[in-house]
Amino acid sequence: MKTPPELATSRLILNECVLADAQAVFSLFANDKVTQFYDLAAFETLEAARELIKQDAVKHQQQLMLRWAIRDKITQQFLGGCGVNHFEPQRHVAVIGYELMPQAWGHGLATEALQAVVDYLFTKYRHAINRIEAFVMQGNIGSEKVLKKLGFKCEGVLRQHSYWKNQYHDLSLFSLLKHEYLQQE
Template identity: 40%
Template sequence: MKFPELETSRLILNKLSRDDSLALLAIFSDKNVVKFYDIEAYKTEAQSLALIDFFNSRFAENMGIRWAIRLKDSGKLIGTCGFNSWNPKMKNAGLGYELSSFYWGLGYASEAISKIIELAFSVDTPFHELYRIQGDTMIGNIASESILKKLGFKEEGIRRASGFWKGEFHDLKCFGLIKPEFIEI
């Protein structure tokens, strides 16, 4: 299956390549970006290369997909977004994304995520037709909650001690979006 390339008014969404390793390292080495992630800030290019390989292997194995988020005018990598996992039988997927902190608050994350959701909910989707998309946030990640709500996700509750990383348990807020509720931005 060919990796789907998408375009918005300001962004190109395409496959990550190993040439993106330094740009991805810059994003994932920012402690503000990984504050609510289940990883520590990256220190080496080898870590970003491994992440690129992981994201691309998920697509090759038909288990998920992660797009590079690039500025249309320059091609600069500013983040990634995609479906970390999907369940074709249940027609659902888990959403994941991050953006360089230099580009926070400019609407790029919402723009990119809206585009991939539009594809996921379309009849002509190149992978699995989805009916439900779930996004989880750590308690306190107001910016991520804001993005999900802007895209029509509904807060469905808190899963207590649902995650364990950085030496402690974390409660996660669960947000869900079903196909009939999606409104393109």
């Protein structure tokens, strides 16, 4: 079974999320602060975390997504997850997402992890990806700041674009084009 390639930054390791991470994944997604702007309800059971890890592995094998666990480089502590939530090969687009434990917020770790993902995507898939997108629920100022630091531009608000937690949500669409990324180097 092929696993996501390991990526390293100055403070982080991005690698495969495995069933041994189930307790940490449960802690992440059982936290209302984390799921406030997320398209799923807070986890209530450890089994929900195990199922998510299994589903992500299957989707990776089907080349529908590419997700990493975010870990502290020294301690290997699980800090969150990030990666490609889905590919749209016909449009040459990858849609990214990420989530971090609240204790990891405010230290630049999301920016660092996503920079590694963006670098990987525009290098490894340079002929297949021209655009990286991220959808941000209105009010999620922290995520907007992270994306702007990475050079993403807000293209506008998609009104009532998605439905979860029994209501419609407006989402801001952010994107980074390959030529914009190359100009940053």
